[in-house]
Amino acid sequence: MxxxxxxxxxxxxxxxxxxxxxxxxxxxxxxxxxxxxxxxxxxxxxxxxxxxxxxxxxxxxxxxxxxxxxxxxxxxxxxxxxxxxxxxxxxxxxxxxxxxxxxxxxxxxxxxxxxxxxxxxxxxxxxxxxxxxxxxxxxxxxxxxxxxxxxxxxxxxxxxxxxxxxxxxxxxxxxxxxxxxxxxxxxDRDEIYDRLLVDLQIASDLVPWRSESGDPSTRITKSAVKGLRARIALARGGYSLRRESGVMERRSDYRDHYQIARNETLDIIQSGQHSLNPEFEQVFRSLHTAGGDPTNEHIFQVGAFGGNSRTDSKLGYSNGIRIDRNSVYGAANGQLEAIPTYFYEFDSLGDSRRDVTLAYFTINKDDNKELVSANVMRDGKFRKYWTSIAGTNQNLGINWPILRYADVLLMFAEADNELNGAPSAEAVAAYEAVRSRAYTGYEERMGTTPTGQTEFLEAVRQERFLEFGGEGIRKYDLIRWNLLEQTINETRAKLTDFMNGEGRYANVPQYVYTIPTRFNNAPDVSAEMATFDLFGGSVAGAMYTPAPASTPAGYTRKNWRAAVNADYVAQYAVAFEPxxxxxxxxxxxxxxxxxxxxxxxxx
The missing domain is CATH 1.25.40.390 (Serine Threonine Protein Phosphatase 5, Tetratricopeptide repeat)
Structure with a gap:
């Protein structure tokens, strides 16, 4: 060449x-x-x-x-x-x-x-x-x-x-x-990251706040610069696989980078430019349509436009809920699948994020919603039917969320806890703001926020797991925490317990019985799920308690625990090498x- x-x-x-x-x-x-x-x-x-x-x-x-x-x-x-x-x-x-x-x-x-x-x-x-x-x-x-x-x-x-x-x-x-x-x-990545952190410090003085520029969240504002600088600082201060040693390491100056992350996220919080959308679902519906983000939770999202492969997105088609091509809503492939045990990380009643994050139904050719097996749940934050585009179109104009205010709050909580040896009152407040939004109406199920450094870090890690599912964050979090190998091993063990109905999955049914019902495209997910016809009544009744071994009259049997077998467990992260x-x-x-x-x- x-x-x-x-x-x-x-x-x-x-x-x-x-x-x-x-x-x-x-x-x-x-x-x-x-x-x-x-x-x-x-x-x-x-x-x-x-x-x-x-x-x-x-x-x-x-x-x-x-x-x-x-x-x-x-x-x-x-x-x-x-x-x-x-x-x-x-x-x-x-x-x-x-x-x-x-x-x-x-x-x-x-x-x-x-x-x-x-x-x-x-x-x-x-x-x-x-x-x-x-x-x-x-x-x-x-x-x-x-x-x-x-x-x-x-x-x-x-x-x-x-x-x-x-x-x-x-x-x-x-x-x-x-x-x-x-x-x-x-x-060396440290050299690159150090240059980027300086660049972003310069940029933060040049780019105005959103309230000053009037720019939409598809354009870089001061909050975006600061939030991205915090994210890169945490990556720079985290673990990564090193060429020289061939192992996962973090540098001795990692606390300096946690300090950068804390400073930048605190600036965003104190700016008053952003707040959490009170409805978790609306955070993602707003990616599908113009506007719809009155609290400016989306600090920066990548805009999709043009209906082509260069400037548009296949979000909602390549990922998201699967839809039959003969449905009035048009084809959606939904190639991403949830790990079955992820469903049970969410509180069974109180956490509103579960039914937004996880789409455990498909829309068939007759425009009915059908329960899927536990091994083929999709990511529900991207749904073709939330757009106005039907047919076989694959480019749906759905934006990708790069940075949300919820991430800023949890990065602040993590960095503050690391630097202080325990969470400050401000860190606890940031963590609880994210958690309480998810538990609106069920605050009594939130539990008590831990105050020890190790316990609070674990709580923040779990909250990030629940908050950002399907948003391209989890794997990279696990890597910078040097928890990827451990988490893969723990997930294999969870899947084995799920398959066998043991431990925390002892009451999870092997099968769930359902009758397809008309998909109504309700104004919110909870209303749509309320019309699901499941034997046992609600999702909390059908998915968390044992079910009969034989199919009740009029119902169709779907594999739930039975969908996970030894081959599924063996194929999970099959080629992973630490x-x-x-x-x-x-x-x-x-x-x-x-x-x-x-x-x-x-x-």
Whole structure:
């Protein structure tokens, strides 16, 4: 492959600063097909805004948060997995923790992240050089500084995604045209993260609060910068698989990074810019439609638009509830499946998150809702019928949540507890705010918040497990806590107990009996579930108490505990190897393009 360098920056306004890969599709080789010079672009606020839009566009699409990065990469923990039999050469290899270097699912997203970085690098170089940056009108200077901060933040998002999936990666912070040799070796992730934390500190001074800019949650605001800086600080201060030692380690300065996380999240909390939506379900319905987030719980979400594979999402089709193609609501595939034991992590009566997070019914061709078996529950936060799009459409315009205020509260609680040796009153309040929202009307079932450091940390970890299921957070939390191997082993043990009806699952029925009922698309999930016809009455009666061995008259039997057998247990995280599977290999085609890259971590 020949090395190529960036041609003069050209911007297609219609596509928001489109940059495309050449036919050999190398992260080293970026071409630029537009018709406006660099100087013209960054001498205009409007053109610069279009270039920034082009960076945002690289977040979405099939190779970004519209599909693979959001639905395939994170779902291999103890909440959701990718359904189907393990195959190291396709998407199920990711969920089984045995990705082969020739697995094409790890190829294009890798390229996509570097395309976003290249776009950001160009903007980061040229915006401060623009005469508008220092000498424009007050409004022009403010706009250019804001966009400079956005570019710094977007670059940090791309690098964070690369690091948490691949570990140490080649890092460039200048446009490719300025780099004499693009065959870069890997850079230690700590060095990259340290650079990003500085960049985000700069960005937080440039980007205004939402109340000052009036921007929607699909645009970077000061809260987004600070919240993402906290997330990256916790990753930097957490455990990760190291190239040098070949084991999971965290650095001795980890407390410094917990301090950054605490400071940034506290700033957001004290700003008063955001609060929790009082209804957990509405947090996710709002991703499907314009508006609907009056409390600004969504601090940053990736916008989906255009009905195509580049800038739209397949959320609600590739994940979410499964719908028969002949239903009036149209086809939805729902390839993500919940671990059956996840259902029983939620309180049986009080936790409103269970029936939003877990979709344990499907819509059949007759528009009836049918109970599914325990092993094929889907993630319920993304539902095609919450949109206005029916038919066979796969691009549904559903946004992806990058950062919610609930995450800010729980990051603050975790960091505060770590630094103080016990939770402060503010940390307890942050934790309880998230928990009490879930238990609205059932507050007496919340339990008592622990005050010891270890016990409170465990409570926060469990709350994150329940709060963020299906949002691409759990696996990475487990990795930074160095709990992935332990959790996989514990989940296998839970699944075995579930299969055998032992321990906490002793009263879980082997079968559940149901009659299909009309799906009404009720205004809230609880109203829809209230019309479910289950033998035993409510979900609390049918799924938590033993049922008869024979099918009652008029009912249909569905496997519940019986859906989990020895093969299912054996296939869970089937290829996991500690100190290897925490990261992906670099795709072999990428490795072959750069003689300075190495395949590490035991691959």
């Amino acid at each position: 020949k090395k190529k360098y960036i041609k003069p920056l050209l911007v297609s306004l219609a596509m928001g600063g489109l940059l495309t890969f050449s036919s050999c599709e190398s992260y080293l080789d970026v071409e630029n097909p537009s018709t406006v010079s660099q100087e013209a672009v960054f001498n205009s606020v409007g053109y610069t805004s279009s270039a920034i839009t082009g960076i945002y566009n690289k977040l979405m699409g099939d190779n970004g948060y519209g599909s693979r990065v959001s639905t395939l990469y994170p779902n291999a923990g103890d909440d959701f997995i990718v359904g189907g039999a393990y195959n190291p050469l396709d998407r199920r290899g990711i969920s089984g923790f045995g990705v082969h270097p020739d697995n094409s699912e790890i190829y294009r997203p890798f390229l996509e992240m570097y395309a976003g970085i290249e776009r950001a690098n160009i903007a980061i170089k040229y915006i401060p050089l623009s005469p508008l940056y220092e000498n424009g009108t007050e409004a022009e200077q403010a706009a250019m500084r804001k966009m400079y901060g956005e570019a710094l933040t977007l670059r940090a998002i791309f690098y964070h995604e690369l690091i948490r999936n691949w570990g140490d990666v080649p890092a460039q912070f200048e446009p490719s045209a300025d780099i004499p040799d693009l065959y870069l070796p890997k850079t 100190n290897k599977s925490e990261l992906f290999p670099i795709y072999s085609g990428v490795l072959n393009q750069n003689y300075n890259l190495t395949q590490d971590y035991g691959y």
